[in-house]
Amino acid sequence: DAGVTQSPTHLIKTRGQQVTLRCSPKSGHDTVSWYQQALGQGPQFIFQYYEEEERQRGNFPDRFSGHQFPNYSSELNVNALLLGDSALYLCASSQGPRGGYTFGSGTRLTVV
């Protein structure tokens, strides 16, 4: 049990569609970070949420947006999906922005 819950586990979408991925952090964690991991590569930082605000952002276009709720859970939204958005999307929670991360099992997104 990773402690971090992500849903759904797998998703197939068509180009141009929109998708919402969800993450519940580990109990006691208040910070959520989202990563995109393409096959055979390391996780790439998308953004981090702390105290319901986006605190940091990686080099991802505005099509990627997110939200953090008062219970610390988070959503990642991707608009106008491209084939290149196909990847494993990982949510990581931590106690504060600097803590060691606990990762969820990820959502495997396939765009066709």
Next chain:
Amino acid sequence: GQQVMQIPQYQHVQEGEDFTTYCNSSTTLSNIQWYKQRPGGHPVFLIQLVKSGEVKKQKRLTFQFGEAKKNSSLHITATQTTDVGTYFCAGPGGATNKLIFGTGTLLAVQP
């Protein structure tokens, strides 16, 4: 922007042999973290090093943080098949808290 590189990209060893992966950052890091990702799995936090020259051990794993806080290494003694996976180092990106992951080293262990 900040880059974190790891070598080798891939290592194949016989069970019982030692293994080392090296991590180099283009900028000084306030801390370095190591993660292990099994095939088909998600990254699992192993350890965090904070001090210059710090060395930490976890059973057969030895982690080291360089004096200049720009490099790190992970050494596994007497590998086992359970060590199979990709090992990532990760460090905070510059003045921000976002964690930048290295390129990873895939370890294959032949029984």
